[in-house]
Amino acid sequence: MKTDISIAQETKLKPIVEIAAKLGLTEDDLELYGKHKAKISFDKIQSLEDNPLGKLILVTAINPTPAGEGKSTVTIGLADALNHQGHQAIIALREPSLGPVMGVKGGAAGGGYAQVLPMEDINLHFTGDMHAITTANNALAALIDNHLQQGNELGLDPRRIIWKRVLDLNDRALRQITIGLGGPVNGLPREDGFDITVASEIMAILCLASDLTDLKARLGKIVLGYNWQQEPVYVSDLQVEGALALLLKDALKPNLVQTIYGTPALVHGGPFANIAHGCNSVIATKTALHLADYTVTEAGFGADLGAEKFLDIKVPNLPKSPDAIVVVATLRALKMHGGVNKDNLAQENLPAIKAGFANLKRHVKNMIAYGIPVVVALNRFVSDTPAELALLETLCNELELPVALTEVWEQGALGGKVLAEQVLATMAEKSSHYRRLYQDQDSLQEKAEKIVKSIYGGKSLQLSAKAKKQLETFAKHGWDKLPICMAKTQYSFSDNPALLGAPNDFEVTIREFVPKTGAGFVVALTGDVLTMPGLPKAPAALNMDVTADGQAKGLF
Template identity: 65%
Template sequence: MKSDIEIAQATTMQSITSIAKKIGLNFDDIELYGKYKAKIPLETLEKFEKNREGKLVLVTSINPTPAGEGKSTVTVGLADAFARLGESVMVALREPSLGPVMGVKGGAAGGGYAQVLPMEDINLHFTGDIHAITTANNAIAAFLDNSLHQGNPLNIDPRRVIWKRVLDLNDRALRHITIGLGGPLNGVPREDGFDITVASEIMAVLCLATSLEDLKYRISKIVVAQNYDRKPVTVGELGVAGSIAMLLKDALKPNLVQTIEGTPALIHGGPFANIAHGCNSVLATKTALKLSDIVITEAGFGADLGGEKFLDIKTRQLGKTPDAVVIVATIRALKMHGGVDKKELTKENVEAVKIGFANLKRHIENMQSYGLPVIVAINQFAADTEAEIEILSALTESLSVPISLTQVFEKGGEGGLDLARQLKKLLQEKSDFSYLYALESPISEKINKIVTEIYGGYKVNFSAKAKRQMREIEENGWTNLPVCMAKTQYSFSDNPNLLAAPEGFEITVRELIPKIGAGFIVALLGDIMTMPGLPKRPAALNMDVSNDGKISGLF
């Protein structure tokens, strides 16, 4: 079979104006970025504000493994399947970060015959949104350091600056640095560091903002440091909220593209789910809901991370909860959760599927605990045996949960027709949604609920630093915010080696970071890194571009 990029390059794309017409937009309703990409201006969104909202489907997954789950691929293929059934449907996804694209994880444009196009553009610089976020973030850092240099009128304590610079690449050498060296003309020396751009609070703010006015307000509330009296210092106090919003005015507009089969797709925003909230923008999702009858969207990594954050953080800003949840799994990944080495995954192992099913079962029960209908989508591979499929189907159906085998990677929308038909029935059911926790609960109680009721742990330990920060959060009146857990994606616990569905474990919160502009508190668990490193053999080593501009090796 051809590689993803070969399939994408062999596809004849429709003009973006033709894609726009499918969702009721004319030439004046979009801003063209070449032939196959466009942005939807905020004025256009206002025109459709009174439209009835469509049904919302959240696609999530089991805890990821190196074997891969194909969540984005199923998301795209499912949208194409609904389109084949004659439904008015759109897909809403996150933008890929260059860090994992050139590192090891890969892009976020789907795969095989279930991709969004133009995949090269989407996986590289796209419409420049992430670069705008990088610039906005680093502009704040520059203004902060300039304030320190120009007499420090805000009385900022250089030892308590929490705002970091960012870069949209994996670069471990920048995690901890010293800046301002070289004498008085070069600023105030202090310790600093870089995060990856998708971990920036600016990314979260952009993805949760509901308007340009809301964006500017959220930017003004971002806490960048503490002063010598241990009081928070904000971007608003730096006096640059307006100029930062100005840098983001175009990035705030959702991006319109298409799938291989010509289904309209919105790709906008890209926070990581293991270090941020892991969902595409509220504006893109809301736009899709106003322009189509069914919206398929995904949340990053497993349901314990992106899924939980979509439900407890994003929906509070979106004003709508999902009408159904799709949990993606593969037999290969379940076998890894069952203890099978990656090299042995092509061999039949029914017992390992049984053991690994514990991971899927917990995710099913977690999503059901929110009062949502659930269906399991098995992303099928050639090595999956009838016996393995049979046992997995039986185990899933014993929970009274429907299951569908999908082959969208090889067959596109055709391979997701059964999933779409079953899901269509599920969307007729009435959901009885309820949040995991009340916003009024103490921060410690929210974290404890997530750990005990979603992860399956029994105890939360707080470091001395986290306890002090919790007191500061209470003193500053930030208790009524949701919690964004930053932990490994590979396990329900904070230990990436504890696979399947571990129980009786403890979790340690080592630090709490207030993201007041975004509107949540980040809890850092374990050894989670906000600036990833590159692997020994980065994916970039396989990438190239020919003299005529044709890209190769991009998956």
């Protein structure tokens, strides 16, 4: 069986100007990064504002398992299938982070014959967006420490600086560090730490900003920390939002690439869904909606994380809400949620599928509650038996839930034919009537409780003493009216990664809130979710190499 990277490397790429032409774009509308990558210019993006909006299809999934679900692969395959059937479709995806690429999860360019290309570039340095975000983040950190060194006119309390440095790699040794050691000329000694780049507020800001003016305004609203009177200090107080925006001006432009089938794809922005809002950039999604009849986008991890944040945080920043939601599932993952060990997933197990179906059922119920039609995409694996496939179809039929067998990994556009037809039929039969889960005027605690009870199925929300005190402070500064971004394990509806399936009667504990006032939301940290992951015992990097002629090996 061919690997993802071998399939990608065997594909003859079209010049990116040919892909752009499918969208009515000319070479003058692009900023070329070689033959096969380009950014779309701000002038062209602004000129599209009067174009009609196409349909928006959101792809999400059940809670991920080590068995794999293939959400990005299905996203790509669905758009390919729509184009194959004569419709004009475009993809809006996030950029991969080098952390999981070099770690255990791998890249985020799809798989098999449903990939965005050039796969190696997208999974590695791409057009430099991640590096620009890292640089802007760390430039701000350096400017903060320089301000302390040069007299600290703002009266920043070094013990209450919340801005961290970032690195786009998994490096547990940098989670907590001490800086400024070595005498008076080397900076004020204080405790600091690193997050992974995709957890940076600057990443979230880039993904929610509508243009450069909005980007600069959001950067100015970032909270650096607190002064000696425990009042917040903002980037605008430091007067460096212009410098940060300058570092990000090119990174804000969406990246245009192609699929194996030749479908245009805007791959832009990459916040993690378990510690940030997990969605492709607003500017890329809006641009896609103006360029094509159908935009297929995805939200990170399961629907309890990425899709909830897409619908409650991102949609208010978009010109429209989704017309349909696709929930991706695999029989292998359902068996794991039904209690089967990973080593036994290839064996037929109908009771486990029936038990694990509770996870899929809850995700579907949650998405329907937003007022949006739902289709289930069953991403087929070789080990799936006819009896297992028939059982899932029966379970979905009992809920009057459309389900489509999807084989895009193996067959590309042809393998998404049934799914594309089902999604089109569902949108024709049912209209979307989007309803947000909570309102801005709800308190942060009320917003979190609605997510825990309505989305996760939990019985209650608990707050640590620190979190309770923070709520009082946040309300004082008006931050309690912001949306809430739950940082939670992706593996479970609960904050316990070992609690699979569709658990009930559990509590979710918020240990700390983090204001992301520039992005426009407040992060709630639950469980043991880390904003700087570590590498596994055998990281994917051990299998990577490059040949003498520069060809990448070992990426997936």
